[in-house]
Amino acid sequence: MTDLILKADGLKKHFQVGGGFMAETKTVRAVDGVSIEVRRGETFAIVGESGCGKSTLARLLMRLLEPTEGAIEFDGRDIAGIRGRDLRELRRDMQFVFQDPFSSLNPRMSVGKLVGEPIETHRPELSRTQRRQEVARLLRTVGLRPEHADRYPHEFSGGQRQRIGIARALASNPRLVIGDEPVSALDVSVQAQVVNLLHDLKSKLDMTLVIIAHDLAVIRHMSDRVAVMYLGQVVESGPTDEIFAAPRHPYTLALLSAIPEPVHGRERTRIALSGETPSPASPPSGCRFHTRCPFAREDCATRVPELRVAANETRVACHYWEEIAATRPKAGLTPAAARSEGAQRRFALYEAATLRQTDRPETASNAGATT
């Protein structure tokens, strides 16, 4: 197939919880057999509700957690078991942007040190002055001012802190950046700025992005391909446009129909899911979604669905998606179309604003400071 930069095969992460004296140990199957393929230069999104294991998956791909089972390949090289020097080299090529910009920066280090640290680690040949200049360049790249280097994280707003986090991630010239909900902790107005920044940087610096998110608007705006996760497994994956236009898995259908309708009174098909997400410590048998699926049949509780090719590059893990699609020919189209109208206006506005700001970094940082 095409050029893959990151590939996960049957990745599993099980956590042992509880235990201790006279207590039963439970196994939480946070990630349970996930296979994904990320192509060089694309933006790959992983979406799902809270607790579906997407953050765990991100940490597995990043090798911040050891997988229980399965293989991870980066650039054709198996990275599941590497350590020491190899792992450090991997850290140079693969970087991480955290969800919460308030807790992910060491409060006792100045911005200059925070951003300079990856440079010091991965490019030790640079002198102190060169490093300081490189930090200044990185701060400009993310829309901050070089004189911010002497300040401390608490002096910045959430959006600015996330820019610091991005500058830190870019400092080692990575080829792949994984963002674990990089904008979900930010104000909506700042979200768009940061999303656009990531988007611009991706094309400018020739990187690949993997974005974990639960905000479908963000994903639709910036990703090329998307994987939908439910209870530690991928239920549907494929090109973003195709999935938003014609979702096939009932869970994707429900997820997309939950997007708020910006136009009052527009006709829509809404699929409300009943019940809570089952615990990953005791996932349902058969298809994991059968307990909440409005289309579930008897054998869904016993037969485990495999991801199978639906159309072009889309894959779906549902036994009956063809029949569901036949009965609901327009499902998903309405909310997607309605969303794009409002979202596009919103994003167009911010894109224009961001463009203006990146031309003049001073205004960008001032705008961020007011939030």
Next chain:
Amino acid sequence: MMAQPATPATLKPQLMTDPVLQKRPENRVWKKFRSHRSAMLGGLLVGLFVLMAVFAPILPIPDPTATDWGAVRQAPSAAHWLGTDEIGRDVLSRLVWGAQASLLAGVISVGIAVAFGVPMGILAGYFGGWTDGIISRCTEALLAVPFLILAIALAAFLGPSLTNAMIAIGLSATPVFVRLTRGQVISVKAEDFVEGAHAIGLSTPKILSRYIFPNILPPVLVQATLTIATAIIAEASLSFLGLGQQPPAPSWGSMLNTAKNFLSQAPWMAMWPGIAIFLVVLGFNLLGDGLRDALDPREH
């Protein structure tokens, strides 16, 4: 420009002469410490006692061990500003000379406790598992014995001298620091920014020194200043039992211990060393507070 690798050649020339980049950052910690009033007061108190201890030999005061049987237990007067003790020794002189023993006992024993306790606590908290098991069980065993009893036992084992008393007090105070550090490390370890440090690819020693240590320091500093007080008093108790400062050399603790027999006849004998201990302990506490605030960039 952004996609290019950043070698100095590709940097814009004005960046090289940018005044912002050339400016040396001022010393933030010292600047903040200076503007912290109570910390400066603490520093002044401690500094005063340190000067007193250092310059004891050249101050115009009588020999602290010279007895005068004609002037036993005399109230403060022009000849003896702070009075005399039960064998006619000058209390002021003994107070000044005693500052040496007491300050040394306080600072060095706490230094020993911090030097052993903090690294062990970091090891236990950061690595967990067997390391933690062994260190924590030993700590708990030591904590089960009362502080002073442990110090007395150790001092008796090492033999009576001021140095051994300091070692004994230091080792007895170590478990508290191990426990405190371990707990702090466990909570700091779970912070996102430590995971961020792993993601950057930092080595473990760097994570420990840049991420863990600075963030566990404040409570350790406060505990250390409080323990200095405890250590000065522990030295007094050991001196009383003949395990600390050897008579007739003075220490505040031994002065207090003798004075308690003459509380009604000669209260000044107890008052001055008591005030001295109070002021030194207050000084160290204020100093520790100020240092903690100055080291935290979030405090203004």
